[in-house]
Amino acid sequence: MRSAARLTACVAVSIAIAACTTEPTSDDTTATTLPTVTTVPVTATTTPGDPPTTTEPTGAPLTDLTLDLVEVAAGFDQPVLALPRSGDERLYVVDQSGRLWAVDPGGQVLVLDISPRVGFGGERGFLGAAFHPEDPARLFVHYSRRDDGATMVEEYRFPTGADTVEPDPVATLLTVAQPAGNHNGGMLAFGPDGNLYIALGDGGGGGDQFRQGQDPFTVLGAILRLDVDSASPYAIPADNPFADGEGGAPEVWLYGLRNPWRFSWDGQDLWIADVGQSTHEEVNLVTADDGGANLGWPAFEGSLCVEFQGARCQPDTMTMPVFEYGRDGGRCSVTGGYVYRGTESSALWGAYVFGDYCSREIMALRVVDGTVTENRVIGTTDDGITSFGVDGSGELYVVTTRAVYRIVVTAP
Helix, strand or coil, X not given: CCCCCCCCCCCCCCCCCCCCCCCXXXXXXXXXXXXXXXXXXXXXXXXXXXXXXXXXXXXXXXXXXXXXXXXXXXXXXXXXXXXXXXXXXXXXXXXXXXXXXXXXXXXXXXXEECXXXXXXXXXXXXXXXXXXXXXXXXXXXXXXXXXXXXXXXXXXXXXXXXXXXXXXXXEEEEEECCCCCCCCCCCEEECCCCCEEEXXXXXXXXXXXXXXXCCCCCCCCEEEEEECCCCCCCECCCCCCCCCCXXXXXXXXXXXXXXXXXXXXXXXXXXXXXXCCCCEEEEEEEECCCCCCECCCCCEEXXXXXXXXXXXXXXXXXXXXXXXXXXHHHCCCEEEEEECCCCCCHHHCCCEEEEECCCCEEEEEEEECCXXXXXXXXXXXXXXXXXXXXXCCXXXXXXXXXXXXXXXXXXX
C-alpha cells in the first residue's frame, strides 16, 4: 500500500476545489469508516422509478479488504481518465493537456493530439472521451476550446487497425459557451440504451451565480442524453423528458447538478459524483428510468438546504444523494468511480469505488435497495485522485495527478 504524502499546494486539475489543504492524511492502510453527513433532516425524497438494486453486496465485507496499487503508466501532463475500447486490449488515457494515449505492457503511444485546440489550465482542458460500444472506430471527446473556454463535444474517427486517430473531427455535436472557467463537468459515456450521456457543470463561479442549476432550459448543470446513431451529429431520443422542448432543453436528461465530476453506469444504475460548494460532497444514484429528475443544486448542497440564488428546498420533488460526506480530514472534492464487476478481485464485487481529490482516499460503499449498507476508506494514493477507470475486463484503475494505477484488492 502506498502511504499518503502531504499536500503542499493546489494542483490545477479539472475538478472544482473550493479550498486547498495542507493537512496530511493517515498512513494507516486499514479500512476505516467514512462518516456520512446529515446536517438537515430530509423527510421526503423523490426518486422516480424503482430504487437501484444492482449493487448487491456479494463480495467480502469492506473491512476485510486489502488494497494495493500497481503503476501501469506515468509521464503525462495531467491524466484525467482511463477507459477501454471494444476489441482492443489497450487502456486509453485522457491527458488534460489535449492528448489521448494508448497504454499496454510495452509502453504508451500517442494516438490523438488536439492540444492546439484545447485551452488547458485550471479546470479547463481535454476532460473526457468515449468510444462507441458497437462501432469502436467512433470516438467522442469533451474539451475546453482554447480561444474562449467553450465546451466542445466532437466525434473523431479511429479505424480498427489504425495507428492513430484521424486528426480532424468528423462532426461537432455541441458548442456550449462557458460563463466562467470552472465547473465544466467533462464526463461522457454510453448508457445501456446505446445513447451518449454528457455531463456539464453549472457554468462556474460560486453559489450558482449564473442561475443554471434549476433551469432545465439550459444544458449547463445537467446530464444530457443524445442519440448519435439516428442522425448526424445527433438526434433527440423520443423519450427524453423534455424532447418536445416544452419543459426544458430537449437534450437534458437530468438537472440540478453543480459539477458532476465523473459518472458511470452499472447495468441500469447511474452513479454521479457531484462536487460540493463548501461543506458537502455527494454521490447520486439514479436508474435508467429517472429521466427528468432534479438533483437539487443550488437549493441543496448534499442534504443541506442552502437555497443559493433563491432556489427553494423542495425535497418532495428533488432527488437526494444516496451518500454524502463532509470536508473533515482534508477532504475537498469527490471523484466519481465505478462499481466493480471484474473477475480478479471477487472480494470487491458489487462495491462502488470512488475517491476524494484532496485527501487522496480511495473509498468504497455498497447499496441495497437504495440504502447504503457499508462505506469504508479502503486505501490512499500518493497524489490527488483525478479519476478512475476500467479496462475491457472490468478491472479498476485509479488516475492521479501523476500516474495511472491498477487497483488490486484481496481479502482473507
